[in-house]
Amino acid sequence: MALAATLVCQSLAAQRRIQSMPEHDTKLYYFGIALGVNMSAYKLSYTQQYATSDEFSLIQPVNGPGFTMGIIGNLKLSNFINLRFIPALTFANKGIQSIGVLEKNTAVRNVESIFTSLPLQLKFKSDRINNFRFYGIVGSKFDYDLASNAKSRREDEWLKIRPYDMGVELGVGFEFYFPNFILSPELKISHGLMDLHERDKLIPMSNQIDQIKTRCVMLTFMIEG
Numbered sequence: 001m002a003l004a005a006t007l008v009c010q011s012l013a014a015q016r017r018i019q020s021m022p023e024h025d026t027k028l029y030y031f032g033i034a035l036g037v038n039m040s041a042y043k044l045s046y047t048q049q050y051a052t053s054d055e056f057s058l059i060q061p062v063n064g065p066g067f068t069m070g071i072i073g074n075l076k077l078s079n080f081i082n083l084r085f086i087p088a089l090t091f092a093n094k095g096i097q098s099i100g101v102l103e104k105n106t107a108v109r110n111v112e113s114i115f116t117s118l119p120l121q122l123k124f125k126s127d128r129i130n131n132f133r134f135y136g137i138v139g140s141k142f143d144y145d146l147a148s149n150a151k152s153r154r155e156d157e158w159l160k161i162r163p164y165d166m167g168v169e170l171g172v173g174f175e176f177y178f179p180n181f182i183l184s185p186e187l188k189i190s191h192g193l194m195d196l197h198e199r200d201k202l203i204p205m206s207n208q209i210d211q212i213k214t215r216c217v218m219l220t221f222m223i224e225g
Helices: 002-017 151-155
Strands: 029-046 056-062 064-076 081-085 088-100 106-125 132-145 164-177 182-192 209-224
Touching: 029 056, 029 088, 029 182, 064 106, 064 209, 106 164, 132 182, 164 209
Parallel strands: none
Antiparallel strands: 029 064, 029 209, 056 088, 064 081, 064 088, 081 106, 088 106, 106 132, 132 164, 164 182, 182 209
């Protein structure tokens, strides 16, 4: 009985040491797909007029959910560094809440966006431990809002938002090797660098806001082969 138990334990230990896709680390390039969810918001800075405003007692950003789908291209630069390009389509929903001074009415205006996102990243990988690896990413991206010219956005122009943005990204992830694919959950933050606010003195809220930038947290699942 003891001998049988020992043999079973040795067999299980041997299986754990067997690497899935051992040839994968030698590939110069490979591809995959990315599916994820995100939570995004504007970061606002205000004009001096906002402090003494007789129209608004409060203007603040509102978080909103979204999702992303993209195609992954990986190029091996060294055993521990990859160059990664992930053109993606990102659906995002951000908003701004305002409260009037006199009527105290609360209004939330949402901005629904469909971004073409073009991120270029460096992926720094740890040593592979059996079928597991840890990695970090750093990169930059360019976004263009395909929904910026939508009829509904033009008719309800309570604030003018530029359609293009550039930003930086930082993230961490884990690679899990299976017999036929690699699954990588990844958590990433993105900070927009450009001011998206297109000032218009005829729009009351536009006079209260100085700059509008973007912030986003994204959880993505990468499937690569």
